[in-house]
Amino acid sequence: MTRRVPSWLVDAVAIAAAAVEGVLTAIGEESITGLVVSMVAVLALTTRDRWPVPSFVATLPAVVFPGAVVAVIVTLHSVSSRYRNRWLLAGCWLVASGIVALPLFDLAPEFWHTDMLLGTIYFTLTAGAPILLGQFLHTQRELALRLDEVKQAREHERRLDAEAILARERNQLAREMHDVVSHQVSLIAVQAGALGVSTADPVVKQAAENVRQLSVNTLDELRHMVNLLRASGTPATELTPQPTLTDLERLIANSAIDARLVGAAPQDLEPPAQRAIYRTIQEALTNVRKHAPGASATIDISHDDTDLTVTVTNTPPTRPDLALPSARHGLVGLHERAALLGGKLHTGPTSDGGFQLQLRLPVGTARG
Incomplete structure (x- = not known):
């Protein structure tokens, strides 16, 4: 050296x-x-x-x-x-x-x-x-700085690829679990219903009805867990506490971006909705740091009687960025999260050269 x-x-x-x-x-x-x-x-x-x-x-x-x-x-x-x-x-x-x-x-x-x-x-x-x-x-x-940025960007791309692979594996696991377990539990429910109809013993009839009802409840719980598995996109989802809206201020403070939060969400949001809002803001800030160096961001959270809207808008970059490849895994995951909650995600450039990401969720779904 x-x-x-x-x-x-x-x-x-x-x-x-x-x-x-x-x-x-x-x-x-x-x-x-x-x-x-x-x-x-x-x-x-x-x-x-x-x-x-x-x-x-x-x-x-x-x-x-x-x-x-x-x-x-x-x-x-x-x-x-x-x-x-x-x-x-x-x-x-x-x-x-x-x-x-x-x-x-x-x-x-x-x-x-x-x-x-x-x-x-x-x-x-x-x-x-x-x-x-x-x-x-x-x-x-300048070249040394650019090479360091390229190195960091490539490392970030490798993490995204790894997370995308894990997400695909989790989706595959969720589908297999749903197909296998739900098929068997459905057979149990059918057999229990048939037993309840064919027997005259009131004790056996009540036991068969209980088995059938438990099977139906198990299927509902299974579908809920499958949705959670398919909505999860990070390897640490199972073992660490999931983020909530109370973690937003720390997320913004640690983003290394000049960002400010405007507005607030309702206090009685369901955990899946809180996670979707948190992940949306997290991905938006990551994209600002990656694709708009030097830009500032505004995070606006508003709601009315029908919709809850989260809008992240960033200004144009103040420093030149690198034309780095991107598989857009993060945005794909955000679209899936929004769809699972009955909402929509919109992205696109702004008139002044910046970029805007908007998440819209139905209030009824978000509040449970």
């Missing part, structure tokens, strides 16, 4: 080189003024990380007199490392190359003189080199 050079060491070398050049140049010119100007340029290097452009401007006089160029090259690199504005960088490049080449006008008889042209080319490249290096390092840092 390559070790990075400490930033303080780079700063110390740059300042020392600029100071040595300034002192030697001022001594060669035998000028106190040149020494003072050079020292001002060296002091400007200490503030280039916080104020790169003012520091660059402060180093320009040292280029004209006594002719020290190290400080301006270092500040040019700082400006290029901080900013992406092409006009700003082009302006700094032209100013720096022009000032560095300014003494040539006193030495060359005309602009088209060979020495003048070669000197201009040399100083233009000299001023352009730190700008190109700064842009390269800036791009390298």
Whole structure:
């Protein structure tokens, strides 16, 4: 693994080189003024990380007199490392190359003189080199951040795929359990009903009716449990407490998104409805974090006599996102949850470039 050079060491070398050049140049010119100007340029290097452009401007006089160029090259690199504005960088490049080449006008008889042209080319490249290096390092840092985001996104996709596989297995298990168990229990109920009709013994008739009624109740409970299994999409569903609306504030606070909650749901909602609302908001916030970096979100919960509505709306992203593949397992699961409760899920972009997810549940189903 390559070790990075400490930033303080780079700063110390740059300042020392600029100071040595300034002192030697001022001594060669035998000028106190040149020494003072050079020292001002060296002091400007200490503030280039916080104020790169003012520091660059402060180093320009040292280029004209006594002719020290190290400080301006270092500040040019700082400006290029901080900013992406092409006009700003082009302006700094032209100013720096022009000032560095300014003494040539006193030495060359005309602009088209060979020495003048070669000197201009040399100083233009000299001023352009730190700008190109700064842009390269800036791009390298951005690429490292993007690679880290890609790594996290791929890990998230792997978790989604694993959850989708588990959900399919649970659905298969639910269907098999329903087909096998309900068939056997139905036979028990039929046989008990036939026994109750064919016998004249009141004790046997009552026992047969009890068996038949218990079988019917068992079938109802079985269908309810199958619906719960098919609605579950996470591997921890069986062993951990299911989330409720009281967990919403913690979910929003831990989402790493600028999100706010507006409105509230009724207090007497059934647990399946509370889980559906929680999972819907959780998936919406996950999608905002994944597909709209830097966006803020508003979670609105409202209800009337017929419907309970949960709307999650996010603003357009403020940072560029990556075109990552997505199997949309989360939205598919939300549609299934809404359908099990007799509701609907709507998703789509907004007019300002954001996105909106809306869950609508019948109040009668949500309250039981």
